[in-house]
Amino acid sequence: MLKRIRGYFFTGLLVLFPLLGTAGVIYWLFIFMTNFLVKPLSHYIPTDKQIFIRAASLLVAFVIVVFIGFLAKRVFMRKISKPFENLLIRIPLINKIYKTFKQISLALWESQATILRQVVFVEYPRKGIWSVGFTTSSAKSRASEMLKGDYVGLFVPTTPNPTSGLFIIVPRKDAIFTSLSIEDGLKLVVSAGTIEPTELKKIV
Numbered sequence: 001m002l003k004r005i006r007g008y009f010f011t012g013l014l015v016l017f018p019l020l021g022t023a024g025v026i027y028w029l030f031i032f033m034t035n036f037l038v039k040p041l042s043h044y045i046p047t048d049k050q051i052f053i054r055a056a057s058l059l060v061a062f063v064i065v066v067f068i069g070f071l072a073k074r075v076f077m078r079k080i081s082k083p084f085e086n087l088l089i090r091i092p093l094i095n096k097i098y099k100t101f102k103q104i105s106l107a108l109w110e111s112q113a114t115i116l117r118q119v120v121f122v123e124y125p126r127k128g129i130w131s132v133g134f135t136t137s138s139a140k141s142r143a144s145e146m147l148k149g150d151y152v153g154l155f156v157p158t159t160p161n162p163t164s165g166l167f168i169i170v171p172r173k174d175a176i177f178t179s180l181s182i183e184d185g186l187k188l189v190v191s192a193g194t195i196e197p198t199e200l201k202k203i204v
Helices: 002-041 047-072 075-090 094-112 139-147 182-190 198-203
Strands: 116-123 130-136 151-157 165-171 175-177
Touching: 002 047, 075 094, 116 151, 116 182, 130 182
Parallel strands: none
Antiparallel strands: 116 130, 116 175, 130 151, 151 165
């Protein structure tokens, strides 16, 4: 009975942890992005009415972010922000924090831009050992162009952090192209194989 209870407990944790973690991050972002209006007005507005101020703050924050994105698309804004970015990179400790957040932003942006096209299996780092890889958006033409043959460029991510990895070029005939979705491929990498997509069993 104790073993069963312990098993149920850890199963419950596995179910609740991602849900509570996601809810916690969303709640923290909501509070963080709406405090700029709520804090100055907290002495004048009853607590039960502050939710309306937070909603208005969120709308204002959204408009500000859109406006910054609009400016960032303009060439003159890039010229202004580049020296500032170079300054941040030269400051010890701050440069590490800035680079980390920039890598996260780029990873999220690239995933939206569908830089990863298809899930493949490839014998890497040597024959007999198979790794999960992803074809990239322009890998086929560039790899084949450079090596004068039918090659494909692959991104082989690391576990459990798929935002880092290696870019390798292999003959197309040496890669097994699967019907797995990009999401299932990433799940396989992040979970170190403990979460296997249903289609993977069919392929194997």
